[in-house]
Amino acid sequence: MLHYKQFSAWIEVDGHELEEYGVEGDLEKNVVVCWIASQIGKNFSINWKDKSPFRDYTLASYPKLDGTSVGGMALRPSNFSGLKETSTPIITLKDVVTSMTSVRRYMFSKLNVTDEDEYLDQSGTHLGEIVLEIWKAEINGPRMIKTGSSATHQSTVHERSKKAISHCVGYGEEEQAAPRSVVSSQRVGSKPLVTFIFKYRDYSLLQANGIIPPPANNKRRASSDEALGQAAVDVKEKSNVAAIRALDDAIRSLREQRASLLSKRSNTGGSQPPAKRVKREGEYISSGEVIDLT
Structure with missing residues (x-):
């Protein structure tokens, strides 16, 4: 009216x-x-x-x-x-x-x-x-x-x-x-x-x-689609964060192992000559860091 x-x-x-x-x-x-x-x-x-x-x-x-x-x-x-x-x-x-x-x-x-x-x-x-x-x-x-x-x-x-x-x-x-x-x-x-x-x-x-x-149900559908899209982005972002954390944990573990091996080699002492190091070329860890294996 x-x-x-x-x-x-x-x-x-x-x-x-x-x-x-x-x-x-x-x-x-x-x-x-x-x-x-x-x-x-x-x-x-x-x-x-x-x-x-x-x-x-x-x-x-x-x-x-x-x-x-x-x-x-x-x-x-x-x-x-x-x-x-x-x-x-x-x-x-x-x-x-x-x-x-x-x-x-x-x-x-x-x-x-x-x-x-x-x-x-x-x-x-x-x-x-x-x-x-x-x-x-x-x-x-x-x-x-x-x-x-x-x-x-x-x-x-x-x-x-x-x-x-x-x-x-x-x-x-x-x-x-x-x-x-x-x-x-x-x-x-x-x-x-x-x-x-x-x-x-x-x-x-x-x-x-x-x-x-537009009808109210169309608005609700649009809001729902937007929410689903945002949820998918959130899941993807969370998955990326989890993958990065796992990779960091793996790098940290390898570094700790390397440090332990170097410590053992330096503490073997006197009479026995140290074992000959053999360098293996091209061995890579997923982090991209090149390391020597004894």
Whole structure:
């Protein structure tokens, strides 16, 4: 759920709020932006609420889907129609009115791609965006419903300008709905009180771009692999240390034997001539030191 001052907004699919990723806000422009994961064929709704305990003016919400404005909804002042000061009604925008008794639901759809040159000039700057502007507003009065709304067209872009976007906002089949009262409104002020922007993409694309973090089990696996690698290095280092110590012990033992033999030879004394030394060439100890054997 996105928050800005007393306002909150979120996107729901199948009655569940979609998780937001990479949330950023610009307090000077009254804008909050995030990413959400879309799924082809799923209906969605835009939801918002004002948590002010009391409000003496009308709020109006104006959604834009892929840059196309669709019908919004107004929220009367807190004291209108006997609303209690503690009430915080949730405004839900989920469809486009196509006649007095029919609607078409918002739906994530597959983006239409074409190679026809007539679509080259259509930049699709806001493709992949659900924008909700909330304004102070004045209600002018009732108006007639426009039948066969042109807002229900599905986006089509040239194949050279789709910018790695594979989803767009489409609309479900026409459904019967209860008659609605429709009014015209007028924005008050020079800019919205807040603008919520939900950038939607395929889940795998968001994950590939690092916007959605990897699953926790992958993190654990990476940590485990790192630990195993470190353990292997530790074992190797310990083995090297043990080998060096064994070699030092062998050298020390040989030196002690040599010293003992030299001591015996010097203490044999007088009458018997010392035994003739025979030099054996090329006899090496593993330490690399050359010694004479008697």
